[in-house]
Amino acid sequence: MKIPIDRQSSNPIYLQIRDYFSRLIQSEKLAAGQRLPSIRALSESLQVNKLTVIEAYRVLEVEGLIHARQGSGYFVSSIANTKFTLHSNFAPTQEVTIAQGDGSFLEQFIASLHAQHQGNIIDFSSGFPSSFRIEELQRVAKRSLSRAADLLFRYNFPQGQLLLRQQIAQLLLQQGLEVSPEELIVTHGSEQALSLALRYYLQPEDWMIVETPTYHGVLGILKNLGAKVIGIPMTATGMNLELLEQYLRSHRPKLIYTISTLHNPTGITTSQTHRQQLLALAEQYECLILEDNAYEGLNFEPVPAPIKALDRHDLVTYISTFSKTLMPGLRVGYMVVTGKHYQPLVEQKLLNDLHVSTVSQAIASEFLASGLYRRHLGRLRTTHLQSRNAMLQALEQHFPKAIAWTVPQGGLFLWTHLPDRIPIQTICREALSQNILVANGAAFFLSKGYPAMRLNYSHTLEAIEQGISILGKLLKKHSASNVKTIKIASKIKADTTNTEVDKPKFQSYY
Structure with a gap:
């Protein structure tokens, strides 16, 4: 194939290649x-x-124009010629919330489990990685158990097996975070890491800061802990740093909880500049940071190194997990802790459960050693990119125009911001009656927030189209009802106002 390349142009060659294929695909000269x-x-x-070619194809893939097939190459996507917006219109009101944590995590978690066991429900409420073929998993488990056989009949180190910590350190190095195995603690998923860290750093009645909305599991832990929580609103680019500084100055919180990469629930990834500024504020006001990047590795395009990579004063504790990228059932997560906090947290881990399952650690280690984990991540990114694009297309086709949403560059979720007065609970209930389970956005706020839904796009294209079509009909129905109600209320108010205007005249006459 002959592609005109201008080597003297200021436009990089990989973008010239991208532009050439993009024109052919958009004009349908290259068919789906x-x-x-x-x-x-x-x-x-x-x-x-x-x-150079890899980078050009990567950009085309991020734009949804092409997709990769394992061992076969790159192909024009079936939805490539359908236009949809790749820029977020998410712009919520910037209101700070002060409250204690919420306790609705259990309710949504159990509802999702029931949906999975029922089987005929499209579950937009939670997200899990695509499963491995059972034969492949069996081979990995058999090899890992054979190599770890001598460890199964005795206790292990509370901070985790050394080999696994070495492998995680190498994995983090690829993400821009340089860490030694002696600064890692293997945990039962990131949920245990969060619980250990929050209970170590905070006492009841201590002030701390979270993004709003934020991961509802953390809100549940904070409610049990009795901490006082300040919710700093999210913008389209991350936590509002101006408001953050204001409350760092006024309340002197002990801890900032942030999800810098593929934020849960909004899907937003912050820039390098935002991360530097957040860390600078934490240093200025001597506040610790808990960075929870559970979806790190599922990004469609390069992301900045974690905030922890910039940390020179041991202010940041970094947390991640294999639950969202490998399999939830292993329950293997990890935390990076540097400086004086490491040994006390290892002790807390020991007192909590001695150590993570030796079998689970061995299986995770074998996936990393064999290269299967890296290849699995590649497959996940490809399938999730296609499904994200399918959901964006379905949202534009079926949702009312007044609804805003984020455009995440990876992960499992996007966040929809609904107009005020939309009866979100009624919509969720009616959706469930039609076998669609969605996560009510209220669960991700400290207290009453704006109407919203978190939607998981790690489904088949058919399930996404079916589910979003049903949700769109419900939203349009209730939006129309809401408009009628507002018009009636406005008329009543106008009539009342006119009556009240006339009344003083009558009285003054007499």
């Missing part, structure tokens, strides 16, 4: 399902580095 030249063939034809 058509295979693109292989990376090797195109690099030889254009006499450019393979990495």
Whole structure:
């Protein structure tokens, strides 16, 4: 294939390649399902580095124009010629909330479990990675148990097996975070890591800061802990840093809880500048940071290194997990703790449960050692990108125009911001009656927030189209009812106002 390349242009070559294929796809000269030249063939034809072609294809993939098939190459996406917006219109009101944590996490968690066991429900409320083929999982488990057999009949270190910690350190290095195995603690998923950290850093009645909305599991822990919580609103680019500084100055909280990459529930990833500014504020006001990046590794495009990578004063504790990228049932997460806090947290881990299951650690270690984990992440990114694009397309087609949503660059969720006065509980209930389970956004706020839904897009394209179509009909029905109610209320108010205007005249006459 001959592609005109201007090597003197200020436009990078990989973008010239992207632009060429984009024009062909958008004009339908390349049809859906058509295979693109292989990376090797195109690099030889254009006499450019393979990495240049890889980067061009990566951008096309992020834009939803092409997708990869394992072992087969890149193909034009079936939805490539359907236009949808790749820019978020999310712009919520910036209101700070002060309250204690909420306790609705259990309710939504159990509802999702019931939905999974029922089988005929499209569960938009929670997200899990695609499962491995059972034969592949069995082979990995068999090898890992064989190698760890001598460890099964005795206790292990509370901070986790050394080999696994070494492998996690290598994984984090690829994400821009340099850490030693002696600064890692393996936990029962990130939920245990969060609980250990919050109970270690906070006492009842201590002030702390969270983003709002935020992960509802943390709100449940904080409610049990009795901490006083300040909810700083999210903007389209992350936590509102101006409001953050204001409350750091006025309340002197002990801890900031943040999800910097693929935020739960909004899907927002903050920029390098935002991360630097947040850390600078924490340093200025001597406040610790708990960085919870459970979805790190599921990004569609490169993301900045974690805030922890910038930390030079041991202010940041970093948490992540394999539950969202490998399998939830393993219950293997980890935390990076540097400086004086490491040993006390290891002690807390020991007193909590001695150590994480030796079997679970061995299986996670084998996935990392065999290279299956890296290949699995690649498959997840490809399938999630297609399903995210399908959901964006379905939202534009079926949802009322007044609804805003985020456009996450990875992960499992996007966040929809509904107009005020929309009866979100009624919509969730009616959706469930039609076998659609959604996460009511109220669960992710400290107290009453704006109407919203968190939608998980890790489904088949057919399930996404069916589910969003049903939700769209419900939203349009209740939006229309809401407009009628507002018009009636406005008329009553106008009539009342006119009556009250006339009344003083009558009295003054007499």
